[in-house]
Amino acid sequence: xxxxxxxxxxxxxxxxxxxxxxxxxxxxxxxxxxxxxxxxxxxxxxxxxxxxxxxxxxxxxxxxxxxxxxxxxxxxxxxxxxxxxxxxxxxxx
Numbered sequence: 001x002x003x004x005x006x007x008x009x010x011x012x013x014x015x016x017x018x019x020x021x022x023x024x025x026x027x028x029x030x031x032x033x034x035x036x037x038x039x040x041x042x043x044x045x046x047x048x049x050x051x052x053x054x055x056x057x058x059x060x061x062x063x064x065x066x067x068x069x070x071x072x073x074x075x076x077x078x079x080x081x082x083x084x085x086x087x088x089x090x091x092x093x
Contacts, residue, residue, distance in 0.1 A: 028080070029087050036088030046088045052081065 039046060059077055063070045 025080070029083060032084040033087045033091060036091030039088065040092045046085050046092065055081075 036046065038044075056074075056077070059073050060070055062068070063073050
């Protein structure tokens, strides 16, 4: 029965991390929304290729070969970036 306690403890930690991830994603999107407002007021496009390129380079540097592979981080980043573009676009409509 001890292994069930270990699993439960680990799952509790995972649940905490999941909550943190959702909170941080919400915070990030709120910031993206603010940027969208600024871009709209200054007639700037939603997409910033230079910024995206710099972020991709930084994210690649944060990967490793075991758990956080470049492909995984790239896929996650593309989803986050697409959602950031969506909320910024909403500010311009």
